[in-house]
């Protein structure tokens with residue numbers, strides 16, 4: 001079998017067109033959704049993600065307030081900026097790019113963001129609401145992954161899903177969403193991690209494999225059932241002297257070999273990454289509608 005490639009780029013484009021139309025309608029009512037973006041330090045990957053987020057905002061008509069702070073910014077300074085954005089009515093969403101430098105307490109910063117502006121869905125209030133199935137901002141990467149699975153026409157209800165990776169931003173929230181009694185869930189979920197005895201024994205039974213590890217070639221063809229759907233959340237830079245930048249991006253999945261066995265697969269780049277950004281835009285528009293009493 002040669003897998004159908006699920007293009008995150010195309011699905012993201014489709015959703016962004018829908019959002020663009022919605023933002024145009026809102027602007028007739030004098031409403032412009034605003035996103036406050038905070039980047040501390042100069043990590044090259046973080047700079048590239050944040051730049052992509054700001055471009056995406058501009059493209060669909062969301063106002064973005066760009067704050068790039070030096071690596072030695074103090075926790076107090078960062079908290080003061082978050083507080084200012086919490087109070088700023090032009091800002092409907094606040095994104096503090098992670099990871100933060102070691103001298104800053106990440107949990108404290110995330111807790112300081114107004115839950116009503118927490119478009120990343122990282123505030124413990126929103127995490128808790130999500131777990132109990134209450135309305136909340138859904139974390140962008142897990143939500144993007146679910147949108148891709150659904151729009152590719154893959155059945156989630158009753159599916160055996162194996163997630164490899166247990167991070168707070170992908171593995172854990174995704175597992176929670178996928179077990180919920182809802183149209184984004186109803187799956188049977190297994191979460192594998194570094195202490196799992198035999199990861200392949202689990203993934204080989206999966207109808208859907210989701211890799212969110214951060215290491216190239218973690219999922220190889222022998223680990224995947226014939227006809228499975230494989231979602232690759234990894235974004236890894238590997239050295240490549242033939243590229244202008246000296247590296248290329250790969251996911252966690254051995255794409256070529258797994259494509260021969262899977263029914264569908266997401267590429268890297270052009271897969272989950274563009275969906276993550278799109279769901280951030282989606283949450284920001286939702287937040288603007290809530291702030292203005294439209295929903």
Ligand SMILES: Nc1nc(=O)c2c([nH]1)NC[C@@H]1CN(c3ccc(C(=O)N[C@@H](CCC(=O)O)C(=O)O)cc3)C=[N+]21
Nearest residue numbers: 048049096097098099120140235269270271273274276
């Ligand atoms: N507060 C916070 N929220 C996040 O959502 C968040 C974060 N911190 N920290 C880091 C991770 C990672 N992340 C990505 C977003 C877009 C792409 C993306 O668009 N990737 C492109 C390629 C981009 C490139 O060329 O570098 C693609 O896969 O096609 C990847 C990764 C968001 N994250």
